[in-house]
Structure formats: C-alpha cells, structure tokens
Amino acid sequence: MKKAVHFGAGNIGRGFIGVLLHQAGYEVVFADVVDALVDEMNAAKSYRVHTLDEVVQTEQVDNIRAVRLDSPNCIQEMVDADLITTAVGVGNLPNVGQIIAEALKLRRDGQPHRALNIMACENAIRATSTLKQEILRHVDADLADWVEQEVGFADVAVDRIAPNRAGYATEPLDAVVERFFEWDIEEPALKGALVIPGATFVAQLDPYLARKLYMLNGAHATAAYAGYQKGCETVLAAMQDSEIAALVAEVQHEAMMGLLHRYPQFEQPALEAYAERVRERFLNPHIHDDVARVGRDPLRKLSAQDRLVGPLLLAKAAGAATEGLASAIALGLAYDNAADAAAVQLQQDIAEQGVTATITRVTGLTGETIVQEIAQMYEKYASA
Numbered sequence: 001m002k003k004a005v006h007f008g009a010g011n012i013g014r015g016f017i018g019v020l021l022h023q024a025g026y027e028v029v030f031a032d033v034v035d036a037l038v039d040e041m042n043a044a045k046s047y048r049v050h051t052l053d054e055v056v057q058t059e060q061v062d063n064i065r066a067v068r069l070d071s072p073n074c075i076q077e078m079v080d081a082d083l084i085t086t087a088v089g090v091g092n093l094p095n096v097g098q099i100i101a102e103a104l105k106l107r108r109d110g111q112p113h114r115a116l117n118i119m120a121c122e123n124a125i126r127a128t129s130t131l132k133q134e135i136l137r138h139v140d141a142d143l144a145d146w147v148e149q150e151v152g153f154a155d156v157a158v159d160r161i162a163p164n165r166a167g168y169a170t171e172p173l174d175a176v177v178e179r180f181f182e183w184d185i186e187e188p189a190l191k192g193a194l195v196i197p198g199a200t201f202v203a204q205l206d207p208y209l210a211r212k213l214y215m216l217n218g219a220h221a222t223a224a225y226a227g228y229q230k231g232c233e234t235v236l237a238a239m240q241d242s243e244i245a246a247l248v249a250e251v252q253h254e255a256m257m258g259l260l261h262r263y264p265q266f267e268q269p270a271l272e273a274y275a276e277r278v279r280e281r282f283l284n285p286h287i288h289d290d291v292a293r294v295g296r297d298p299l300r301k302l303s304a305q306d307r308l309v310g311p312l313l314l315a316k317a318a319g320a321a322t323e324g325l326a327s328a329i330a331l332g333l334a335y336d337n338a339a340d341a342a343a344v345q346l347q348q349d350i351a352e353q354g355v356t357a358t359i360t361r362v363t364g365l366t367g368e369t370i371v372q373e374i375a376q377m378y379e380k381y382a383s384a
C-alpha cells in the first residue's frame with residue numbers, strides 16, 4: 001500500500017486532501033501541531049466527511065493515524081512515504097520545510113531512488129515552489145542535487161469549500177465540505193507515476209491557479225469583507241445582499257478581463273460560466289461559512305501576489321476597469337475584526353502610519369492614483 005504524509009489535519013486536510021488520497025488507495029498519516037487533534041485521530045483511527053447538499057452524504061476515511069509535527073515519528077513516517085502534501089496555511093510552510101528536510105537526509109541514505117512527490121495544497125501562487133525553497137534552505141549542496149533528481153515538487157491549485165464544522169458535526173473529527181472539488185496538479189514536475197482519481201493533471205498550472213485564486217478566492221474575500229461591513233455572519237447572507245452580489249460579480253469580471261489578456265488560451269464564455277458557477281457555490285443554502293473564516297488574515301489576502309492585488313495588476317495591464325477590485329481592497333483594509341490577529345495588526349498599522357503608507361507597504365502598490373483611490377474608498381468604509 002502506498003503511503004502519504006499530510007501536514008495539517010484541518011478543514012481541507014481532512015475534508016479534501018485526506019479523503020481523495022484515501023480513495024486513491026493511500027494509507028494517510030496526518031501531521032499536525034495540535035496535540036489534542038493528533039491524539040483524537042490516533043484513538044479513532046478514522047473520521048467522517050459530510051458532503052453538505054440537498055441530501056447530506058457521509059464518507060468514512062479509515063486506516064489513518066497521526067503524528068505531532070515536532071516528533072521523531074513525523075520524520076520517520078516520511079522516510080518511506082510515496083507522497084507528502086500540506087494544507088497548513090502558506091505562512092506555516094517554513095516550519096514544515098525544515099522537518100521535511102530532516103526526513104530527506106535520512107531518505108537519501110536509506111531509500112535514495114524511491115519516487116517521492118511533494119505538493120503544498122495552499123491558497124497561494126505556487127506554494128509547492130515556496131515549500132521547496134524552504135526545504136533547500138536546510139540542506140547542503142550534495143543533498144540539494146539529490147533532491148533535484150529524486151523528488152518531484154508539483155505546484156497545485158486546490159478548490160473545495162470546507163467551512164468550519166460547528167453546527168454540523170457530532171463527532172470531534174467530522175469534516176464538512178461542499179460537493180464540488182477541483183485539484184489541478186502540474187504534471188511535468190512529478191517524479192514517477194501519481195494516480196489520484198478525481199485530480200486533474202495539467203501541463204501548465206499558472207492559468208488554472210490564477211483563475212482559481214483571482215476569480216474564486218478574490219470574489220470570496222470580497223463577499224466576506226463587504227459582508228462584514230454590513231453585519232452579515234455568513235457568505236450566504238452576504239451574497240443575498242444585492243449590492244454585495246453585484247460587487248462580487250464586478251470583481252470577477254475585472255479579474256476575468258485581466259486573465260483573458262494574460263492567458264490568451266482562456267475564452268470569455270468559459271470564464272463567465274466559471275464565475276457564475278462560483279457565485280452559485282457561494283449561494284449554497286446548505287453551507288454556513290463564516291465571513292470570519294473566509295476573510296481571515298487580511299494582511300495575507302491584501303499582499304502583492306494574492307487574490308485581490310494580483311488580479312488588479314492583471315486588469316490594469318489589460319487596460320480594464322479596476323474599481324470593483326479597488327473597492328474590495330478598501331473593504332479588506334476596513335476589516336477590523338478584533339478576533340483576527342492580522343486584522344488587529346492592520347488596524348494598528350493604519351492608525352500609526354496612515355492609510356496611504358499602509359496600502360503601499362501591505363499591497364506593494366505604488367501608483368499614486370490607485371493608492372489614493374483605494375485610500376478614499378477606505379475612508380468611506382471606515383467611517384460608515
């Protein structure tokens with residue numbers, strides 16, 4: 001039986017990556033930093049995934065175990081693994097990279113030619129490449145050469161809404177997801193054969209990743225930040241507000257214009273259908289997805305390559321309108337949720353440094369006109 005070690009036993013780790021790898025015939029070992037979660041998984045040896053729809057379907061994922069990230073067992077489990085995946089949040093990849101580097105040292109000495117692939121399933125541009133750089137920081141030149149030859153680092157785009165489980169779950173390990181999923185894997189980067197039924201193997205990932213991050217996650221963040229401003233608790237409630245729904249569609253349209261210019265292989269009708277399908281998913285009445293989850297970590301979401309500034313730059317390069325994306329960025333700046341550490345930091349930065357300096361530093365945007373436009377919109381939202 002093939003073995004996968006998956007870092008991050010959270011919503012998407014259990015609700016998507018874990019279940020697809022289980023269906024693909026892998027023995028799945030989870031690595032996490034939360035002791036109680038690891039203990040619970042080792043006691044239960046299985047968990048359930050509920051697909052939320054008209055009729056709730058429940059799938060059992062069994063033959064699992066778990067290790068703590070910082071335990072020797074974690075390193076040992078990777079020595080004979082066939083696949084390593086992560087869903088820990090992109091900011092946690094340095095930590096994971098250091099541990100994987102330790103395992104690769106043992107693997108080179110023990111199983112030097114056993115095929116291994118690594119995929120970081122995070123919402124970010126080329127997170128696997130980021131993880132690879134983090135791993136390489138901890139290896140010498142000889143090991144780096146071996147890593148280049150023997151380890152596949154495939155960038156991916158992963159898409160499945162996995163909300164928080166409160167209100168749905170009866171067992172501590174239950175995960176909840178929507179029915180839809182898409183897992184795009186950049187095939188040329190793989191070493192050896194990788195078979196994951198349901199995954200899509202693509203020659204060039206960038207268009208798929210940009211489409212997902214900009215037309216789904218950018219729109220999702222817009223709904224969350226606009227919804228927060230209007231006191232909506234969930235994405236569904238936000239999308240039921242006609243002003244917010246129109247802004248979400250405008251953001252998707254601007255992102256689409258940028259994508260059509262940057263990736264000429266896309267066709268407008270197909271992207272419009274993609275956008276509409278995404279909005280339908282946000283309106284799924286069976287899913288309660290908190291705006292606080294979707295808006296979490298605004299410093300990351302407002303950063304230069306991420307879901308709002310990335311498409312704004314593409315749309316600008318295409319000569320397309322950007323008012324919707326500028327509004328979404330301003331709404332993100334106004335996201336003052338005291339329960340979100342990054343939002344608290346952002347508000348402190350704005351208070352101490354002013355909004356213009358904060359926009360430039362956080363988003364990397366330098367054009368005076370766009371920065372002023374966002375600053376003015378921010379003032380309007382912040383004083384509302």
Ligand SMILES: NC(=O)c1ccc[n+]([C@@H]2O[C@H](COP(=O)([O-])OP(=O)(O)OC[C@H]3O[C@@H](n4cnc5c(N)ncnc54)[C@H](O)[C@@H]3O)[C@@H](O)[C@H]2O)c1
Binds near residue numbers: 032
């Ligand atoms: N939830 C979704 O709908 C969804 C969909 C697609 C992609 N993603 C992406 O997947 C990643 C995880 O998101 P999530 O919603 O599952 O978050 P989550 O908070 O539910 O789960 C993250 C898990 O990672 C663990 N973790 C944190 N640091 C770790 C480390 N260094 N090593 C091992 N485990 C660690 C946490 O304890 C937690 O169990 C994020 O990058 C997110 O953008 C989420």
Ligand SMILES: O=P(O)(O)OC[C@@H](O)[C@@H](O)[C@H](O)[C@H](O)CO
Binds near residue numbers: 123159161220
């Ligand atoms: O996970 P984040 O914080 O990058 O983004 C929040 C949501 O947009 C995200 O988790 C989506 O639910 C997911 O990307 C859908 O595939």
